[in-house]
Amino acid sequence: MVVTLVILALSAVLFVSGKIRSDVVALCALVLLLLFHILTPDEALSGFSNSVVIMMIGLFVVGGAIFQTGLAKMISGKILQLAGKSETRLFILVMLVTSAIGAFVSNTGTVALMLPIVVSLAANAHINSSRLLMPLAFASSMGGMMTLIGTPPNLVIQNALTNAGFEPLTFFSFLPVGLICVFVGMVVLMPLSKIFLTKRGTEKSDGKNKNKSLNELAREYQLSENLFRIQIPEKSIVAGKTIVELNIRQQYHLNILEVRRTVSSQSRLLKTVNQKLADPGTVLRSGDVLYVNGDFEKVREFVSRFSLVLLDAHTIEDGKGNLTSDLAFYDIGIAEIVLMPSSRLLKQTVGDSGFREKFNVNVLGIRRKNDYILHDLKDVKMLSGDVLLVQGTWKDIARLSSEDSDWVVLGQPLSEAAKVTLDYKAPIAAAIMLLMILMMVFDSIPVAPVTAVMIAAILMVLTGCFRNVEAAYKTINWESVVLIAAMLPMSLALEKTGASEYISNSLVSGLGGYGPLALMAGIYFTTSLMTMFISNTATAVLLAPIAMQSALQIGVSPYPFLFAVAVGASMCFASPFSTPPNALVMPAGQYTFMDYVKVGLPLQIIMGIVMIFILPLLFPF
Template identity: 75%
Template structure:
């Protein structure tokens, strides 16, 4: 028992110091428990197969998809409209929305859903994201106190009461307690978050080296020279390849890309607009939307002579709203390359460059001595030092890096591609997310929450809400996963050695003679202390029968004492590993262990003091 307590104490010291990564500290503690013989290897590794850990992995993937498809940005923009220019109003809205969702969905699931939305809001409104994410995690736990299914400790005390022959609690028996938790949380978090959570980083990024895709498009006037035309049924272009049409020679314009509605192409389970490069062998089909680069007069002549409909800037493409001046770079991107003096392309006209044939990319413009050459490109000869704006699929642009002797690719186009949201997949991500929430909310659906999350994560990948599987893996925060998985067996070690039983019984039984309020305070803060080191569910399981028996022996109602157990187990904020939501936001908010102590510990203490006086009012002794 003493060895376990020493390992726990040392772990807490290292967590607070912040000099060693938290996941490494947790792994070291786990290894020490195995080496000292307190836990077997099988027992020590149970955390890595725990359903909560598996659920966290799946929720990272779901959250990443919500961000990658632009769904987070859409939802956040609506919340921002409600908040206006008020940072305080935005803070309150985030707390209230998160608490409401947390009443019906697990707090881990709530944070995973809200995390990308809140990050997107912070970026849009230039608010420091560190101020919002820890309160977000706390609000999900507060919301869990609203309903019977909100958090596992609620179900634990329900089981303890019914086993002892008491009337079962109703679905909304917890709502008054939850409302008090949210109110206290809001009042306390507003000043604490401002004092301790706004010191990290700048609100906006400065000194950015790489041009964004939008900046590149604006620099080369792509928005001004880009028009969209739709192929109508009687158009002579339908059924012909782009090479056969010979549009550059006939109209001095070029087709950049083709978009068409697709319901069966690879990775498209739902009808969306597909975006593809205008290759020489691309066959034009009826209702295709062609993106044409050239003078408006030339594009207008092309449309009039070939029965094409010239689209205005507000026409919707299928189910996806898009404006012609807003190029999308989901599958096709742009990048700059600089021609080297020894390049074979020097003094060659653009039409003989072979870029399209060899690499599948088009040259859209040339920057030469701060002058931009954007028209009649096919006959323009390229010079040493020219900067070429090229367009192609992201894979083909990446291939340009394979030939550094002829040119150098500027910036990091693939990094820019990773930032582009797949907006056309937002409805798909929304449907999957909604399905996951429904499966987690209703007990009559025979699907476990962890299964619902795994299904949702898999569907996000299969339906193309990520560019590839690797992108999905990159959304998983492995430091948080390892931290939680490695610390979970600590509760087993404390139980196995009798440490948790000794601490809980001695503290609670020693206070019974001092009156119900002192006993209630003892139960509450004992639960609160233990939850800082072992999971809230395990703590509730340990202390619920002790609280029940203590109340019965003193001939008092067990309800306030059992509610003290569940509230204290759920309202644990002073540690990043006391609840999964706290761990989920740790990396994204760049928090240290001490940040949780500075903000979470005062909130935890104040919440406890309030509950000691409120619970007897709601559930009399």
């Protein structure tokens, strides 16, 4: 027992110091438990096959798909628009929307999503964003208390209950607790944020972003001006022909930016879009939509000649580039490349350059000093310092930066591709998430929660809610996964050696005489204090078995005790480093450490007092 407690104490010290990554600390503790023969190899590795860990991995993937498809951004943006320019209404909506999203998605991901939206809305309403960003971070943690999957400590106490043979919690067992957390948070934060978080001036922009966005590039090269959508009707003479056979570039001086092909099943939810690069050999089909850039009169002549359908009106007159949003970059991207002074392409024409043949990309425009060459590019000779706008699949554009020394690609194509939300997949992501929730909520559906999450994660990948499988893997926070998988056997070691019984005996002897309420209060505030220094997941893993043992020793229900651990671990607001959301908003809100103490500490104490009296009412002793 002594060795186990020493290992636990060393782990806690290293967690607090932060000099070694938390997952590495957890793995070292696990190895020590093995070396001292406290755990067998099977026991030590049991965490990696635990359903909690597998569920966490699946939830990271599901949450990543919700962000990648822009579903969460779409919903939150529309709801927050209801606030108008009222500061109070915006504050309330930020809290409600953030907590609602945080109930289903990781709190870190929720804050990363909401932060730019809230800053933008605050600027439009002439409200200091610093008043909203700290409540935004706190609301994401409060929302996590609403559902079983909202935050890892909820899964940890579920695991402790099922392992001890108690009735498992349902998906919405946490909802009453979460709603009370959000209500208390709003009531306390409204005056505190007004008093302490509105003194500083609104943060200023630190200059223009050097990397141009895709839409900025499209506007700069006037791709969004003179942009027309031409659809090929049924039984058209164009169907079955290749682009080169139409001779569109030479005869009409038009540039086909892409061919968009809609594939739809009978269900509208499964509608999807295939983007095709307009290469000379592309065979056109009925229903294809050609995105064409060029002179309107030439477009009309081309449409008339082949009896095609012009879908867009001529919109160049407004000068605002309103069609920019019509250029989607799901599969096909654009990027700038600069020709080097030593390039072999100098004095060659674009037509002879081999971009199409070697790299499968099109040259859409050339920026030469302050001039833009956008028409008849085939015969333009390239000069040193020319900047070429190229179009191709993201993979082909990325290949340009690694396979030739004649140019330099500006920006990072694969990073830009990762930023593109696959918004046409949002209905699919919504349907899959709803299916997952239904499977977890209704006991009549014979599917275990971990199975429901795995099904949802796999469906997100198979239905194309991610650009590829690698993108799905990148959404998983492996540090959190390894941390919880390596720490779960620690609770087994505490029980096996009698250490958790010893700690719980100490708690019971000290507080048990005052009744279960006092004992639960002690566990709650111990958890709350520890979470200020180590992660909420690690805290929950360590204290869940102690809470269970304490409740059993005095002969009361363990449910309120374990809920005290989950809530105490998640409701930590007094430090910017206690949770990732708190740290995320610190630079954006220009907060100091003392801002968190002034606002977060009173909230943390009030939340604790409320929960000590509420939890026994919701889950009687």
